[in-house]
Amino acid sequence: MKAKILFLFIATSIFVACNQGSQKTNNEQVKNEITQNPNLKLQIYYFHATHRCPTCNSIEANIKQVLESNFKNEIEQGIINFTVLNVEDTENKNLAEKYQATGAALHLVDIENGAEKDNDLTKYAFSYSRKQPDVFLKGMSDTINYFIK
Numbered sequence: 001m002k003a004k005i006l007f008l009f010i011a012t013s014i015f016v017a018c019n020q021g022s023q024k025t026n027n028e029q030v031k032n033e034i035t036q037n038p039n040l041k042l043q044i045y046y047f048h049a050t051h052r053c054p055t056c057n058s059i060e061a062n063i064k065q066v067l068e069s070n071f072k073n074e075i076e077q078g079i080i081n082f083t084v085l086n087v088e089d090t091e092n093k094n095l096a097e098k099y100q101a102t103g104a105a106l107h108l109v110d111i112e113n114g115a116e117k118d119n120d121l122t123k124y125a126f127s128y129s130r131k132q133p134d135v136f137l138k139g140m141s142d143t144i145n146y147f148i149k
Contacts, residue, residue, distance in 0.1 A: 039078040042147045043109040043116075047101035050088045056104045058130040060084060063106070066140045071148075079148055110147045119147075 044067075046060050067075060067082055074080045087096040087103060099107050099118065106125040110117040121143070128136035 037078045037081070040081055040111050042080045042144060043111060044080065044082045044144075045095070045099060045101075045105075045107045045109065046082070046084050047087050047092075047096060047099065047103070047105040047107070048084070049103045050086060052104070055126060055130040058133065059104065059106060059125045062129050062133055062136055063140065066137055066144065070141050071144060074148060080144065108143065108147060119143075 044063065046063060048056050048060070063082065067080065071080055075082070085092045085095060085101075087101050087105075096102070099105060099120075101107070104126070105120070105122045108119045108121055110119060121140075124139065125136065128139065
């Protein structure tokens with residue numbers, strides 16, 4: 001009986017932790033940002049599913065921390081844009097397919113002279129964001145600096 005209660009507690013905890021709200025962004029809004037913003041050098045996409053694990057949540061939180069701490073001016077100037085997308089929302093289907101995101105995924109899209117170059121950092125994010133956040137934060141800061149210089 002104790003094992004069943006423990007299992008239900010753990011399952012409920014995981015469900016609650018992974019069921020965080022998401023920022024809804026429409027594909028058309030993202031496309032307009034890229035094509036209409038001449039200052040944009042780096043588009044960061046964080047894709048996630050509706051039900052999210054602690055690592056998924058840490059990736060989004062850590063990216064936000066890096067951007068707010070180190071790149072506030074670049075965001076205000078439109079040099080960097082960060083977009084969070086739920087892959088399960090139908091309005092995000094095309095973008096999710098373009099970046100082959102079926103669940104959590106982190107993509108940094110380098111934009112130079114209107115050309116986009118995708119950099120998939122999903123494996124890096126899952127390797128370091130939750131267990132070694134300092135490594136993740138430094139690595140992301142260095143990577144973002146590389147793309148915007």
